[in-house]
Amino acid sequence: xxxxxxxxxxxxxxxxxxxxxxxxxxxxxxxxxxxxxxxxxxxxxxxxxxxxxxxxxxxxxxxxxxxxxxxxxxxxxxxxxxxxxxxxxxxxxxxxxxxxxx
Numbered sequence: 410x411x412x413x414x415x416x417x418x419x420x421x422x423x424x425x426x427x428x429x430x431x432x433x434x435x436x437x438x439x440x441x442x443x444x445x446x447x448x449x450x451x452x453x454x455x456x457x458x459x460x461x462x463x464x465x466x467x468x469x470x471x472x473x474x475x476x477x478x479x480x481x482x483x484x485x486x487x488x489x490x491x492x493x494x495x496x497x498x499x500x501x502x503x504x505x506x507x508x509x510x511x
Contacts, residue, residue, distance in 0.1 A: 414481045416446050422477040423453065429469055432507035439496050440470070443488075451478045454488045458500045 423444060424436045435441050435455075443454045455470060471487050478485035492500060 414446065414449075414483060416444070418481055419444060419446050419451050419478070419483070422481055423474060426473045426477050428507075429466075429473075430509055431504050432509050433503055435470065435474070438500055438503055439492070440500070441474070442490075446483070449483045450486060451481075451483050452486045452488070454490050456490045456492050456496065458492050458497050460489075460491045 423441055424434055426435050426441075427433070428435055428438055428440075431438065440456050441453055442456055443452070445452045453474065455467075455474060457467065457470075467489070471489075474487055475485045
């Protein structure tokens with residue numbers, strides 16, 4: 410059960426979630442939107458550059474966000490959406506600059 414967590418707590422926790430292959434957080438990459446807290450439930454949208462990304466990567470990103478929210482004692486509901494062209498171009502530029510490689 411969540412212990413009086415604030416929206417600021419949620420934003421800080423989610424803001425620390427790093428992309429596994431790019432040296433930026435998901436928030437910096439524009440991949441997290443519409444964060445809302447109601448009681449002990451956090452709702453947010455994970456915005457992907459392409460809907461067809463490999464399931465393993467999508468699952469990793471979702472699980473990383475779930476873990477960040479669970480550490481606060483809350484539940485997460487994550488919706489999936491696709492970036493628009495402008496968001497995708499910004500993401501791809503940051504990806505190129507911050508690529509860690511595997």
